[in-house]
Amino acid sequence: MLTLAGVALxxxxxxxxxxxxxxxxxxxxxxxxxxxxxxxxxxxxxxxxRELDTIGDLLxxxxxxxxxxxxxxxxxxxxxLLHRGYFFDLVEQPDxxxxxxxxxxSYGETGWAAFVRTPAGxxxxxxxxxxxxxxxxxxxxxxxxxxxxPGWRPVPLERP
Numbered sequence: 137m138l139t140l141a142g143v144a145l146x147x148x149x150x151x152x153x154x155x156x157x158x159x160x161x162x163x164x165x166x167x168x169x170x171x172x173x174x175x176x177x178x179x180x181x182x183x184x185x186r187e188l189d190t191i192g193d194l195l196x197x198x199x200x201x202x203x204x205x206x207x208x209x210x211x212x213x214x215x216x217l218l219h220r221g222y223f224f225d226l227v228e229q230p231d232x233x234x235x236x237x238x239x240x241x242s243y244g245e246t247g248w249a250a251f252v253r254t255p256a257g258x259x260x261x262x263x264x265x266x267x268x269x270x271x272x273x274x275x276x277x278x279x280x281x282x283x284x285x286p287g288w289r290p291v292p293l294e295r296p
Contacts, residue, residue, distance in 0.1 A: 160221075160244075160246070160247055160248060163220050163221040163222060163240075163246055163247045164222075164247050164248065164249050165292070166219075166220050166222070167219075167220070167221075167222040167224075167238040167247065167249075167251055168238065168251045168259060168261060168291045168292065170204055170205070170219065170224070170238070171224065171236050171237075171238045171251050171252075171253050171259065172253065172259055172291075173201065173204060174191070174194060174201065174224065174226075174236050174253070175234075175236050175253035175257060175259070177194060177197075177198040177200075177201055178194055178198075178226070178234045178236065179257065180198070187228075188226060188228065188234055189226075189228060190213070190214040190215045190225070190226060191210075191214065191215065191216065191217045191224050191225050191226045191236075192210050192213070192214020192215065192217070193214065193226075194226060194234075195210075195214075195217075205217065205219050207219065207220070208220075211272070212272075216272060218241060220246075221240060221241050221242070221245075221246025221247050222238045222239065222240055222241060222246065222247055223238065223239055223240075223241055223271075223272060223274075223275070224236065224237065224238045225237050225275060227278055229255050229278070233254075233255025233256070234255060235252060235253065235254055235255060235278050236252070236253040237250070237251070237252050237253075237275050237276055237278075238250065238251040238252075239251070239264070239269040239270065239274055239275055239276060240264075240269070240270050241270070241271065241272075242270060242271065243264065243267035243269075243270035244267070248263065248264055248265075249261045249262060249263055249264050250262045250264045250268075250269040250276045251291060252276060252278075252288070258290075259290070259291045260288040260289060260290060260291060261288070261289060261290075261291045261292075262276065262287045262288050262289070263287065
């Protein structure tokens, strides 16, 4: 019995990094899929229907999105959404189109990559290997995320 318990403990110990990587990959996939849902919903908001200044505004205008973020937490008066280890926000572009962004709450603990959905509807991601985008103040710059910008690739990202 002790031998079986010992073997089980070793297997769990050895598989722990893989389980962690799996969980972080799932957080990433959830983030970019949710960003795509947000982008489609934001695109459906007709001009003049309501200004979308924050991600919270989008959730008010499109209440059907609530079911996707039931365990999420709005922060900073609705400007920031924390959901499954990723922050989300909406930045209105000077031309009137919304840019949606997602980045990890804690690089390496809740996710790695950062994602942006442009006003033109392009969904791009960056591997964020230097952990530039992490934490509530760590959003990718809108200019950084141009689809042709260095390191930004169409989503889903291919892992090396």
